[in-house]
Amino acid sequence: MIVEHIDPELFVRFLSRTRWFGGKGRPFTVTAVHRVGAEVPGGVEDGPPVLLHLVELGYADAEGGTEVYQVPLALYPEAQTRLEHAFIGWWEEPDLGWVHAYDALHDRVAMKNWLRSFARTADEWTDEASGLTFHRLPGHELDLEAQPSLFAGEQSNSSVLYGEDAVMKLFRKVTAGANPDITVHEALTRAGAEHVAALYGWVEWRNGGQDADEVHHLAMLQQFLRTATDGWDLALASVRNLFAEADLHAHEVGGDFAGEATRLGDALREVHEALTHAFPAAEPADAADLAAGMRARLEDALGVVPELEEHAAGLRAAYDRVAELGEIRVQRIHGDLHLGQTMRTSLGWKIVDFEGEPAKPLAQRQLPDSRWRDVAGMLRSFDYAPHVVERAAVEEDPEGAAQLAYRADEWAQRNKDHFLAAYAGGELTPEQHALLAGYVADKAVYETVYETRNRPTWVRIPLQAIARIGAS
Numbered sequence: 001m002i003v004e005h006i007d008p009e010l011f012v013r014f015l016s017r018t019r020w021f022g023g024k025g026r027p028f029t030v031t032a033v034h035r036v037g038a039e040v041p042g043g044v045e046d047g048p049p050v051l052l053h054l055v056e057l058g059y060a061d062a063e064g065g066t067e068v069y070q071v072p073l074a075l076y077p078e079a080q081t082r083l084e085h086a087f088i089g090w091w092e093e094p095d096l097g098w099v100h101a102y103d104a105l106h107d108r109v110a111m112k113n114w115l116r117s118f119a120r121t122a123d124e125w126t127d128e129a130s131g132l133t134f135h136r137l138p139g140h141e142l143d144l145e146a147q148p149s150l151f152a153g154e155q156s157n158s159s160v161l162y163g164e165d166a167v168m169k170l171f172r173k174v175t176a177g178a179n180p181d182i183t184v185h186e187a188l189t190r191a192g193a194e195h196v197a198a199l200y201g202w203v204e205w206r207n208g209g210q211d212a213d214e215v216h217h218l219a220m221l222q223q224f225l226r227t228a229t230d231g232w233d234l235a236l237a238s239v240r241n242l243f244a245e246a247d248l249h250a251h252e253v254g255g256d257f258a259g260e261a262t263r264l265g266d267a268l269r270e271v272h273e274a275l276t277h278a279f280p281a282a283e284p285a286d287a288a289d290l291a292a293g294m295r296a297r298l299e300d301a302l303g304v305v306p307e308l309e310e311h312a313a314g315l316r317a318a319y320d321r322v323a324e325l326g327e328i329r330v331q332r333i334h335g336d337l338h339l340g341q342t343m344r345t346s347l348g349w350k351i352v353d354f355e356g357e358p359a360k361p362l363a364q365r366q367l368p369d370s371r372w373r374d375v376a377g378m379l380r381s382f383d384y385a386p387h388v389v390e391r392a393a394v395e396e397d398p399e400g401a402a403q404l405a406y407r408a409d410e411w412a413q414r415n416k417d418h419f420l421a422a423y424a425g426g427e428l429t430p431e432q433h434a435l436l437a438g439y440v441a442d443k444a445v446y447e448t449v450y451e452t453r454n455r456p457t458w459v460r461i462p463l464q465a466i467a468r469i470g471a472s
Helices: 008-016 081-086 112-118 180-190 231-244 258-278 287-302 306-323 371-396 398-424 430-454 460-471
Strands: 028-036 050-059 066-076 087-093 097-103 124-126 132-136 148-150 158-162 166-170 199-205 216-223 342-345 348-351
Touching: 008 028, 008 050, 008 066, 008 087, 066 087, 081 087, 081 097, 112 132, 112 166, 112 199, 112 216, 180 199, 180 216, 180 258, 231 258, 231 342, 231 371, 231 398, 258 348, 258 371, 258 398, 287 306, 287 430, 306 430, 306 460, 371 398, 371 430, 371 460, 430 460
Parallel strands: none
Antiparallel strands: 028 050, 050 066, 066 097, 087 097, 124 132, 132 199, 148 158, 158 166, 166 216, 199 216, 342 348
16 A cells, blocks of 8 residues: 655655665655555564555656665654664654654564564465565474574665574565566575575565566575675685785785686586576577667666767677677576675585666566676676775875786686686687677676766776777
8 A cells, every 4th residue: 555644755865875775876756655564474572563665766867767665664652772773764653653663674673573474384374464475495494593683785685694594685676576586596496506595485475456466576585604705705805815915926826716716617507507407498589689788788878977988889899799699599597697696605606696687677687698698797796806906905005006907907817717717618619709798898888887876986997898898
């Protein structure tokens, strides 16, 4: 139902200051606030009512469009000092009176609701009052004594750790339809794939309106990787080790990453193979259509990042080479792969977050694509890591800028070579080279738009890569 007693401006201010909001830098207004049924079930004694809200907003810039974000609220009659950082506003709530509202993901008491609800079923359970359905996969017994805590990392969703037992990802940007992060993890978990975190369950909702049969995936519960270290953090540490040894090459430094890059290439190949068996084979795609999409994204990006114009000819040439490839093989892939979507555990690499690029419509994220898009995303990440460290190092040592840039390039190239050799198992064909180059260029263009809107001082990193693409 649409909520009319809450001032929409409260959500405008709240969204603008969150890490996960995808519309930063764009003018927007909140057009409607929808409440999902009654309270989230599973509340503890003396705990706050927890109400799910879907906040619909519209953009006022040239791109326009609408988006919907999920905001669960924990409601208290009195102000909670411990939750001051997550305060959204206060208002008079029907049946409850005046309340202070907080983002429930920051409230350990409120977040017990989800875990207790998952534990009520071994298969599927629907709470009639809220309309929420909790699904479970067999094979893992949840620890109800595990204490919730919000994961502090920057991401496009919000994740809550339940002790060392499980982690729940609550999707912030919500679109009608099955979320690929759930459908892919479900298929790979049932298949016993070793390079992903096992899925334990998920939450869905159907709004009961004209599209009552259309599911909305709201959250997923999965295996907590106890021994895991973020792949991005490992890569940054490797680069810092290299920079600390001014007279050594990347292969001579104790923190050399090439072995991990090789193992990661092997892991991605195995995940791609598992995906080909878990999902129906797709018809080949027309490379000309693929190249047309790349060109269209470039044209859109030119309006956001004018610096791209001097490199546009080289980018278009790379896309032209893709267009000449005829039919290409496509399948279900990750769709947004980079080092931050990988975890190194004591048992090897795990690939996480199969949701795809958050900026793309859900229907597009579910489409089959070439494996080489994922490979390109990882190659771009191997390029990003050393140049992020380089930026900080140059601030401390401006006179050493040239040497730092050389060593950053050396680290990137070494690890890209090892990753690619492991993934491909041999030399790439000319057609594979052309397809991969097109995807790398397409990803770098996307990065310039993202950085311009979110981290303008970082836009030089993808622009330098694009300059190299144009020169080649």
